[in-house]
Amino acid sequence: MDVRAFVKTRDIISGVFVFFIVFITLMTLLATVWIGMLIAKHISEPIERLSRKAMGIAKGDLSVEIDVEKTGDEIEELSRSFRRMKENLRGMYERLERERDFLGKLLDVLPVGILYVSPEVVRANRTFLEMVGKVMGPEELEAKVSKEQHLRMERIGGSGGDIYILEDVSSIVAAERFRTWQEAVKRIAHEIKNPLTPIRLNLERLSRYVEEGKRSSEELVEMVKAILKEIDRISGLINRFKHFSLSQPVRFEEVSIRDVVSRIGKLYTSAGIDVTLEGDRKVKGDPALLRELFLNLINNSVEGGARRVVITVDDEYLDYRDDGRGLREDELESVFVPYYSGNPKGMGLGMAIVKKIVEDHGWSIEALPSKRGAHFLIAFRSKNSSA
Numbered sequence: 001m002d003v004r005a006f007v008k009t010r011d012i013i014s015g016v017f018v019f020f021i022v023f024i025t026l027m028t029l030l031a032t033v034w035i036g037m038l039i040a041k042h043i044s045e046p047i048e049r050l051s052r053k054a055m056g057i058a059k060g061d062l063s064v065e066i067d068v069e070k071t072g073d074e075i076e077e078l079s080r081s082f083r084r085m086k087e088n089l090r091g092m093y094e095r096l097e098r099e100r101d102f103l104g105k106l107l108d109v110l111p112v113g114i115l116y117v118s119p120e121v122v123r124a125n126r127t128f129l130e131m132v133g134k135v136m137g138p139e140e141l142e143a144k145v146s147k148e149q150h151l152r153m154e155r156i157g158g159s160g161g162d163i164y165i166l167e168d169v170s171s172i173v174a175a176e177r178f179r180t181w182q183e184a185v186k187r188i189a190h191e192i193k194n195p196l197t198p199i200r201l202n203l204e205r206l207s208r209y210v211e212e213g214k215r216s217s218e219e220l221v222e223m224v225k226a227i228l229k230e231i232d233r234i235s236g237l238i239n240r241f242k243h244f245s246l247s248q249p250v251r252f253e254e255v256s257i258r259d260v261v262s263r264i265g266k267l268y269t270s271a272g273i274d275v276t277l278e279g280d281r282k283v284k285g286d287p288a289l290l291r292e293l294f295l296n297l298i299n300n301s302v303e304g305g306a307r308r309v310v311i312t313v314d315d316e317y318l319d320y321r322d323d324g325r326g327l328r329e330d331e332l333e334s335v336f337v338p339y340y341s342g343n344p345k346g347m348g349l350g351m352a353i354v355k356k357i358v359e360d361h362g363w364s365i366e367a368l369p370s371k372r373g374a375h376f377l378i379a380f381r382s383k384n385s386s387a
Contacts, residue, residue: 050082057086111167115141118161131166138164197299198267199230205272226267250360252284257313260290268298272307279313283380285361293357296350297376306373318378326374332367 056064066083104125107114113128117138124135131151132144138155141164145153150170156163206223258280265275275298297320301309306324313319327335338352358365358378368375 047078050079053086054082057089113164113166115164115166116161117164121161128166131168138162141166197302199227201268201273201302202227230267250286250289252286254282255285255287255290257281257283257290257318260287261294261311264291264294264298268302268309273298273302274308276308276310277313278310281313281315281318281380283361289357289360293354296354300350300354301374304374316380318380320374320376320378321370322373324373326370326372327367329369332369335367336365 050066053064053066064086066079066086108126110125110127113131114125115128115135116123122135122137129135132141136144141153145151145166150168152167152169154165154167156165202223206227258277261275261277265277268275298309301322301324304322304324304326306322309320309322311318311320335351336355355365362381364379364381366377368377
């Protein structure tokens with residue numbers, strides 16, 4: 001009886017013990033879950049707040065205020081870093097706004113029209129609107145440019161969109177026309193100046209002969225004829241200018257170098273300039289242009305103080321030398337550049353015209369170094385010279 005009671009008591013105590021063990025386990029589990037939820041809430045709530053504000057910033061609202069979480073841990077450091085990032089973004093955005101406004105003002109004052117076309121936006125500067133009146137697409141713009149002769153368009157392609165640059169070239173065309181006329185006037189002035197040199201020399205010599213009375217009437221008549229011939233040449237130049245035909249085509253025919261130089265030499269010989277020709281060659285060339293070539297060469301020599309010119313011709317070359325002041329080493333290339341002149345009163349077109357005439361005939365010319373006087377070498381080329 002006592003044994004049964006003992007066993008029964010033991011079973012009751014064991015059941016109570018198991019109950020308490022289970023109860024304590026459940027309570028511990030519940031407490032753990034509750035504490036975990038408190039900790040999670042402590043961590044997640046600040047992060048959720050930061051996440052909501054990050055979404056606002058991502059939508060472009062940089063006025064969002066980010067409060068620093070006073071947690072004393074990584075959450076507080078994260079919120080501080082996020083706040084600094086937001087302030088940096090706002091500073092960058094404000095700078096970009098200022099730069100965009102400045103760029104817009106800069107584009108508006110440009111003298112060319114700018115049109116930007118992308119899938120999202122089409123924008124134009126003020127000059128573009130003044131030129132065409134409105135913002136338009138590329139197809140409409142190209143059609144307008146094709147009709148307006150004074151407009152020129154250039155397209156610059158890009159990954160984000162295309163830029164169309166529109167320019168009004170009417171002022172450029174006007175400036176180019178003015179420059180062309182200016183060049184023509186300078187050319188005419190220079191061509192008129194060429195025959196004036198032998199005219200002046202002959203008149204000075206004629207005046208001296210008349211005063212001295214040492215020359216026959218035939219010699220005086222010959223000098224007057226030479227002067228009249230050069231005056232006729234000036235008249236011809238003026239008529240060419242009048243009819244806008246300065247750039248006359250090269251008219252090739254068989255010409256003797258000796259004949260051209262001899263006729264020109266007489267103009268200068270009577271004025272005290274010795275022009276000597278050694279050799280001869282017949283070439284296919286324009287007599288008027290070849291005359292212009294030698295006039296420019298000899299006038300260049302006279303302006304350089306030369307009193308003697310020697311021209312030597314063979315089958316391949318024409319060698320030209322004078323006894324004037326010559327050229328410096330640094331002038332050998334620049335002497336053919338338009339408007340370059342070693343003479344302060346010169347226009348710098350003579351030798352440029354010489355080079356142009358030589359090249360129009362298919363030949364070449366170069367200035368060579370010389371200890372005394374100027375030295376030029378013209379090389380004949382076969383396509384325009386006689387066999």
